Amino acid sequence: MPSRLLPLVFLVLALLSWMMPAPARAQGPVDVAAVVDEILARGDAAVAAYTPQARLETGTELSALYFEVFEARGLELELGLKDNDLKLNLESRFAALNTQALRGAAPEKLRATWDELRIALLEVKTRFGAPTEANPWSAGLQSFLILLREGVEALLVVAALAAYVRRQGSIAQARALWGGVATAVTLSLISAWALARLVANSGATREIIEGVSMLAAAGVLFYVSYWLFAKREAARWQAYIKHRAQAAVSRGSLVALALAGFLAVYREGAETVLFYQALIVGQPGQGLAMLVGALVAAMSLAGVYLVLNSGSRRLPLGQFFGVTAVLLYVLAFSFTGKGVVELQTAGWVPATRLPWAPEFSLLGVFPTLESLLPQALLLVLGIRVVAMAMRRQESREQVV
Secondary structure, X not given: OOHHHHHHXXXXXXXXXXXXXXXXXXXOOOOHHHHHHHHHHHHHHHHHHOOHHHHHHHHHHHHHHHXXXXXXXXXXXXXXXXXXXXXXXXXXXXXXXXXXXXXXXXXXXXXXXXXXXXXXXXXXXXXXXXXXXXXXXXXXXXXXXXXXXXXXXXXXXXXXXHHXXXXXXOHHHHHHHHHHHHHXXXXXXXXXXXXXXXXOOOOHHHXXXXXXXXXXXXXXXXXXXXXXXXXXHHOOOOHHHHHHHHHHHHHHHHHHHHHHHHHHHHHHHHHHHHHHHHHHHXXXXXXXXXXXXXXXXXXXXXXXXXXXXXXXXXXXXXXXXXXXXXXXXXXXHHHHHHHHHHHHHHOXXXXXXXXXXXXXXXXXXXXXXXXXXXXXXXXXXXXXXXXXXXXXXXXXXXXX
């Protein structure tokens, strides 16, 4: 499966969404205003009645607001379709609110956090609360954005690794990479069906799967970026050192490539199917417009691949490995923050909100202690790797 076919993979996932049964919870277009009003009313009551002694009752109610209303009534997927950054922002705030309640925070602190979440929910109601009629332009644009957004990160990872494999000329590595991608496509469909049908009453399951897969992808991508950066240095070493570095890379490359290809596609593939199912339910009768949008997105992804492929062929070997390592490192950094937020939403990880911290969802930066700490660790490790490489370079220059 050459990497130029990866856009077709995501297009196939989009088309198969039409053939899969709609989620059991889908009852038609989401009434955004009604869902937000219910969350606000129940949230106001829960926060007003909160005391540190009743933290379990309040925490249970706040958790239910997310899983039984925000998620189960389709608002989470609806926001994922229209403004994924806003969705991630709300998830982070819901997690912080629930953590504070369960820890028995001071009532005024809980009230302040709820007020911030309330403002964000009112923004959702203002922007998306008015009912909209299904129309081909809206359906086509949303279909285009789903496939482009969900496919581009996977394409960046797989195209970069495919370029590496091509330069290596290793058939075993190519088979490992594309075997991982093919497995991910199959499991994406199975997971989407299971999440829509079998675990409809277990709202945290989807967040757990997404969070774990994102963190696993982050770990694998950081590892791959490290040995690609090391290989960039190896290209400048003496012959015997280069040989030893190449051997070390080869021993771990098959598993790493297979995992990287699998995780990059799997974490996006299942979500692609779920988003298309939500779009089909919310925009009935617009199948042709959605198909056109998906086709245009697939062609756009193919264009992105051609640009990446052309650039990778022109770069000198050392620069190619360096650029690829940086790209994978940035994606690992982003996946780390987003993965922690998903686990915070599921209640697996607490969410200690830091009001002074920045928020930049595109890079997975959220103002919680638990998401910023592993990202800080990645920064330290990245700086350490670069510093070691610079010291080695200085040592070689002194010897020469």
